[in-house]
Amino acid sequence: MQKVTVNMVSDVVCPWCIVGYQRLQEAIKTLDNVEVDIKFHPFELNPNMPEEGQNLREHIMQKYGISAEQSAQNRARLVEAGEELGFAFNFTDDSRMQNTFKAHQLIHFAAENNLEEEMKLRLFKAYFTEGKDVNDLSVLVELAESVGLEKTQAEDVLKSGKYADVVREEENLWLQRGIQSVPTFVIGNQGVAGAQEPATLAAFISQAASQQ
Template identity: 85%
Template sequence: MAASEQGVQSASGMQIVTVNMVSDVVCPWCIVGYQRLQEAIKTLDNIEVDIKFHPFELNPNMPEEGQNLREHIMEKYGISEQQSAQNRARLVEAGEQLGFSFNFTDDSRMQNTFKAHQLIHFAAENGLEEEMKLALFNAYFTDGKNINDLGVLVALAQTVGLDKSEAEQALKSEKYAQAVREEEALWMQRGIQSVPTFVIGNQGVAGAQEPATLAAFIAQAASQQ
């Protein structure tokens, strides 16, 4: 990554470090990682963090109707029902510590996220990328909504301040489909195979790392600018 991408200095004299977060909105550890990043940011002195989100599909071949979440996780990772339940309990606890609610049920479904990523791309062009990303995380994990449904997505777009008709047209026309595919391919070519992955300066940091770890990487990137 070029030095210009690592960060600059703001008008106030604070250093700006860009954190590129590669993630999927049905990835529970991605929202945990985001919340931990927020905790890390609170501990930084004289460093401003600019978060940029990048798409990654955990299940690019997921059918439109999705799949039962528990069945999907057991099949994909070869784990037992008991292990799946333990994983959910860990996530609920991690979320509670960070102020995020995971509401898993036996009917929770893994969903196709290609439309959601297109909506985030549209939101980014309107300066509402982070708001849209968070709205999708909350809709999926907390409210149990189908974030592959056009009506749900359009309604969510409106809640963050996007024009409802423009959002609907962008999704129906798949205006941003190619852009999302190209960006997904770009990050995979850079070696990212799992999410969340944070690219901070010249370092790729995989997983929902603890706040102190993320803060250290950000501080290191700032010192190298």
């Protein structure tokens, strides 16, 4: 059994990131004699997003210069992509883009307790399916507890900013490596940008395994 590490650079408010993750899971199912270890790395789509966030549709229209109709079409594509992969996107007119710096600190804390993947997935679901504010301290603490992290410790980590510097350093590291958009999968020596189809991801993983 060969082992391949897939480094996934992503943000928890990036819809194509959860689509990409689900497609990666589909890719893994097709592989024989290859064990895949997924490592998550932080990226903020909107590092300057204010604490209160911004209306999602308004944000997308401003950021990408698209119309309300184009925004609605984009949402419909995402909902369809999610349905195909068993993930529910529940967009509403009140959906908000959030600051995710605290969420990335929580994921780092979870990683130290071997709950990184569980925490990441719980944040995706909280934001996209349940419409929760993943920048709110009480929400984050509740989500941390739901995956098995100690509630008081999680709260202390977030209030103190214990991992703020290390998360910021890691974000900067990936930016310096040229990653400008997410999701980006780093598989072996290859960087694969975007929510690629399962067959494409499987091919990159198989190639990385054969080069070991």
